[in-house]
Amino acid sequence: MRKMRRKGLASMAAQTAASTTDSTTVDLGPAAALSCRECGHRVPLGPVFACEECFGPLEIAYDFSAYEPEDLRKRIEAGPANIWRYAPLLPVPADVADKPNINPGWTKLVKADNLARELGVTGGLYVKDDSGNPTHSFKDRVVAQALEAARVFGFTTLSCSSTGNLAGAVGAAAARAGFRSCVFIPHDLEQGKVVMAAIYGGELVGIEGNYDDVNRFCSELIGDPAGEGWGFVNVNLRPYYAEGSKTLAYEICEQLGWKLPDQLVIPIASGSQLTKIDKGLQELIKLGLVEDRPYKIFGAQAEGCSPVSVAYKAGHDVVRPQKPNTIAKSLAIGNPADGPYVLDIARRTGGAVEDVNDEQVVEAIKLLARTEGIFAETAGGVTVGVTKKLVENGVLDPSLTTVVLNTGDGLKTLDAVAGTGLTATIRPNLESFREAGLA
Amino acid sequence: MRKMRRKGLASMAAQTAASTTDSTTVDLGPAAALSCRECGHRVPLGPVFACEECFGPLEIAYDFSAYEPEDLRKRIEAGPANIWRYAPLLPVPADVADKPNINPGWTKLVKADNLARELGVTGGLYVKDDSGNPTHSFKDRVVAQALEAARVFGFTTLSCSSTGNLAGAVGAAAARAGFRSCVFIPHDLEQGKVVMAAIYGGELVGIEGNYDDVNRFCSELIGDPAGEGWGFVNVNLRPYYAEGSKTLAYEICEQLGWKLPDQLVIPIASGSQLTKIDKGLQELIKLGLVEDRPYKIFGAQAEGCSPVSVAYKAGHDVVRPQKPNTIAKSLAIGNPADGPYVLDIARRTGGAVEDVNDEQVVEAIKLLARTEGIFAETAGGVTVGVTKKLVENGVLDPSLTTVVLNTGDGLKTLDAVAGTGLTATIRPNLESFREAGLA
Numbered sequence: 001m002r003k004m005r006r007k008g009l010a011s012m013a014a015q016t017a018a019s020t021t022d023s024t025t026v027d028l029g030p031a032a033a034l035s036c037r038e039c040g041h042r043v044p045l046g047p048v049f050a051c052e053e054c055f056g057p058l059e060i061a062y063d064f065s066a067y068e069p070e071d072l073r074k075r076i077e078a079g080p081a082n083i084w085r086y087a088p089l090l091p092v093p094a095d096v097a098d099k100p101n102i103n104p105g106w107t108k109l110v111k112a113d114n115l116a117r118e119l120g121v122t123g124g125l126y127v128k129d130d131s132g133n134p135t136h137s138f139k140d141r142v143v144a145q146a147l148e149a150a151r152v153f154g155f156t157t158l159s160c161s162s163t164g165n166l167a168g169a170v171g172a173a174a175a176r177a178g179f180r181s182c183v184f185i186p187h188d189l190e191q192g193k194v195v196m197a198a199i200y201g202g203e204l205v206g207i208e209g210n211y212d213d214v215n216r217f218c219s220e221l222i223g224d225p226a227g228e229g230w231g232f233v234n235v236n237l238r239p240y241y242a243e244g245s246k247t248l249a250y251e252i253c254e255q256l257g258w259k260l261p262d263q264l265v266i267p268i269a270s271g272s273q274l275t276k277i278d279k280g281l282q283e284l285i286k287l288g289l290v291e292d293r294p295y296k297i298f299g300a301q302a303e304g305c306s307p308v309s310v311a312y313k314a315g316h317d318v319v320r321p322q323k324p325n326t327i328a329k330s331l332a333i334g335n336p337a338d339g340p341y342v343l344d345i346a347r348r349t350g351g352a353v354e355d356v357n358d359e360q361v362v363e364a365i366k367l368l369a370r371t372e373g374i375f376a377e378t379a380g381g382v383t384v385g386v387t388k389k390l391v392e393n394g395v396l397d398p399s400l401t402t403v404v405l406n407t408g409d410g411l412k413t414l415d416a417v418a419g420t421g422l423t424a425t426i427r428p429n430l431e432s433f434r435e436a437g438l439a
Numbered sequence: 440m441r442k443m444r445r446k447g448l449a450s451m452a453a454q455t456a457a458s459t460t461d462s463t464t465v466d467l468g469p470a471a472a473l474s475c476r477e478c479g480h481r482v483p484l485g486p487v488f489a490c491e492e493c494f495g496p497l498e499i500a501y502d503f504s505a506y507e508p509e510d511l512r513k514r515i516e517a518g519p520a521n522i523w524r525y526a527p528l529l530p531v532p533a534d535v536a537d538k539p540n541i542n543p544g545w546t547k548l549v550k551a552d553n554l555a556r557e558l559g560v561t562g563g564l565y566v567k568d569d570s571g572n573p574t575h576s577f578k579d580r581v582v583a584q585a586l587e588a589a590r591v592f593g594f595t596t597l598s599c600s601s602t603g604n605l606a607g608a609v610g611a612a613a614a615r616a617g618f619r620s621c622v623f624i625p626h627d628l629e630q631g632k633v634v635m636a637a638i639y640g641g642e643l644v645g646i647e648g649n650y651d652d653v654n655r656f657c658s659e660l661i662g663d664p665a666g667e668g669w670g671f672v673n674v675n676l677r678p679y680y681a682e683g684s685k686t687l688a689y690e691i692c693e694q695l696g697w698k699l700p701d702q703l704v705i706p707i708a709s710g711s712q713l714t715k716i717d718k719g720l721q722e723l724i725k726l727g728l729v730e731d732r733p734y735k736i737f738g739a740q741a742e743g744c745s746p747v748s749v750a751y752k753a754g755h756d757v758v759r760p761q762k763p764n765t766i767a768k769s770l771a772i773g774n775p776a777d778g779p780y781v782l783d784i785a786r787r788t789g790g791a792v793e794d795v796n797d798e799q800v801v802e803a804i805k806l807l808a809r810t811e812g813i814f815a816e817t818a819g820g821v822t823v824g825v826t827k828k829l830v831e832n833g834v835l836d837p838s839l840t841t842v843v844l845n846t847g848d849g850l851k852t853l854d855a856v857a858g859t860g861l862t863a864t865i866r867p868n869l870e871s872f873r874e875a876g877l878a
Binding site for chain 1: 547617637639642814853856863
């Protein structure tokens with residue numbers, strides 16, 4: 001099954017590359033080439049995403065050889081309060097901050113002392129709150145990267161398949177940068193997500209089918225002349241797009257005073273975010289920006305879509321696809337492309353992968369809101385819920401510094417907590433106020 | 440009518456003050472006293488809000504005498520990326536950044552070149568986008584101030600009357616700071632606003648009545664023993680609360696490189712935000728942090744609640760109350776307390792007050808989203824729409840630097856743009872894609 005998927009990818013990759021101009025002269029800063037994660041085969045930078053040799057995923061290889069730690073640290077600290085402070089470590093031109101983009105990042109790392117007390121964490125608990133991004137999810141980070149790659153490769157339309165957060169991020173970024181956007185979603189999404197994706201004025205196309213049908217159609221479109229000039233952020237621009245998640249690692253360490261946290265709890269959808277955060281931490285160590293010492297990465301899933309958690313617990317190296325059924329829709333990828341890499345990382349770092357059920361997700365959303373005033377989307381409920389479970393099970397060490405990711409905003413998943421409401425209803429007078437026991 | 444209202448306020452003020460401890464020893468940084476905006480009468484810092492002499496509104500008087508411009512500028516620039524970088528200019532203790540609060544501010548000042556082209560503005564157009572605050576509205580700024588005052592005055596419950604944005608901001612801030620919160624809202628609000636206000640776990644009390652009934656009840660509660668220990672952010676803590684809006688002025692100038700903008704377009708609800716932004720700009724001039732040169736302040740209202748705009752156009756000094764009927768609900772205050780001061784400021788600075796109808800509000804929301812990738816709430820539609828109208832009418836000079844405020848988030852007012860949706864629905868194949876004219 002996995003092999004078949006990869007063959008499809010490679011065939012698409014070849015078609016995409018053929019439809020673009022020479023990519024050896026592109027300026028994407030320190031990005032030197034694309035390198036296969038499986039076999040190490042290198043190809044020039046271009047809008048390709050699968051290895052022509054082994055069908056493995058391509059990722060960015062950098063040339064960081066010129067950097068000296070102290071200079072680099074100062075250069076970053078003098079940079080803007082967004083992801084472009086890390087431009088020297090990203091596949092973007094040096095003048096990226098001057099180009100029109102939505103400039104996400106540098107979101108709050110909240111010291112969560114109230115939550116720590118409730119969970120019994122004593123070593124310092126932090127929430128990295130990505131609801132502070134322009135369209136209120138971490139997707140702004142990856143889309144901002146894809147946009148810069150699209151600009152360099154001469155694409156004029158920005159596209160993606162999405163069920164929500166990504167659609168909004170692509171629509172907003174394209175609008176600001178003057179790109180056409182054309183986003184594909186299942187035709188029967190919730191009205192709120194549709195409105196937010198549509199408000200930026202791009203094409204928003206409903207597909208009669210489910211998310212898998214949408215994905216399949218996008219793959220077809222990339223191989224067709226109709227898709228020429230189109231940058232699909234999560235397909236043919238995926239190697240660039242995925243690097244955006246590294247900025248979470250950079251920010252967490254810089255916000256901790258250029259220190260690695262001991263433990264990180266990260267949600268798993270495709271698994272790409274988790275693997276790129278690990279990549280970012282490794283880069284900081286190699287560049288001498290943080291001290292080299294062990295850290296543990298924990299992956300978090302919803303029970304209703306827990307293929308990686310199931311594989312982890314069974315001791316498997318491969319991930320068996322699931323049909324998702326959970327309220328955590330932004331994590332509902334039943335066949336996560338980076339699942340095997342996530343398993344590697346969790347095991348290599350001494351972490352784990354765990355899941356919580358929907359009831360625990362809702363409880364965790366409320367727990368985070370009640371203790372820290374942060375209203376997370378369901379994905380944040382998953383990470384906080386998993387953190388609680390890992391502490392209770394003795395898997396996560398409460399005496400160590402722990403960072404939990406909230407990757408989205410509760411306003412986008414109101415349905416999940418729709419039962420929350422008025423604690424009392426009274427008439428507008430003191431007598432009624434006293435009767436209700438509020439005095 | 441105005442006189443009656445003020446009498447009521449003064450009576451409440453006296454009751455509130457009586458219920459608290461000695462307030463002459465409070466440490467609120469540079470705040471020296473409360474001073475009446477009308478007659479200049481000074482009283483010690485305390486949870487009072489109306490002058491005992493003339494019933495005028497009290498505001499904070501500062502002692503900034505020790506500051507030297509260059510030192511102050513450096514101190515601010517070395518501060519945190521939130522409103523506490525301006526702690527030396529706010530009624531908060533010097534160590535405020537170390538206390539649990541939601542730390543709003545330092546939101547993006549977006550250079551809106553696409554919008555500028557559409558509007559014909561050539562002198563530089565900026566959007567100050569306060570949707571980036573923790574609960575996605577500017578209310579986080581004022582609530583964060585009120586919270587610090589509540590802490591100093593020994594209150595243990597944070598409260599307010601609200602129809603939406605304020606309820607969420609109070610709930611979140613109280614949760615994080617470990618205060619009890621009890622928020623009063625009309626019982627029949629939209630489900631989305633109720634959920635967001637409730638999620639933080641405080642008391643959320645629905646009042647059988649409209650917003651005026653809620654307000655009246657809160658005033659009653661302040662004068663009753665049941666309200667002892669309660670800090671109502673927009674009533675007995677109002678002088679402190681209101682100062683939070685000054686931070687918008689500080690940030691805009693610092694983000695422009697310590698320069699005053701030539702023109703600002705600011706929404707009017709109670710009018711407090713606009714008057715405090717003017718106060719903040721005046722302070723920066725007096726402190727020598729910006730060059731002293733003219734600026735113009737423009738006020739923006741929705742036609743369906745335009746008491747200040749009507750008074751401005753009629754050349755009146757007083758504001759005749761209106762019964763609001765507009766989709767811009769966060770601006771729907773029919774009897775704005777600071778209306779007369781807004782008229783003064785618009786006239787003194789050479790600005791104006793203008794309004795747009797609901798259709799123009801929706802068009803402006805879409806215009807801002809389409810050009811800059813910013814999804815504003817209806818209040819942002821009002822300011823952008825008014826800016827457009829002022830340029831078209833020749834009132835706003837397009838050759839000057841102009842800053843437009845977006846004070847909230849489109850995700851909270853989805854109903855206003857509910858008609859926005861799919862541009863096409865197709866079957867998942869290329870033939871259907873071509874038939875729809877998308878190729």
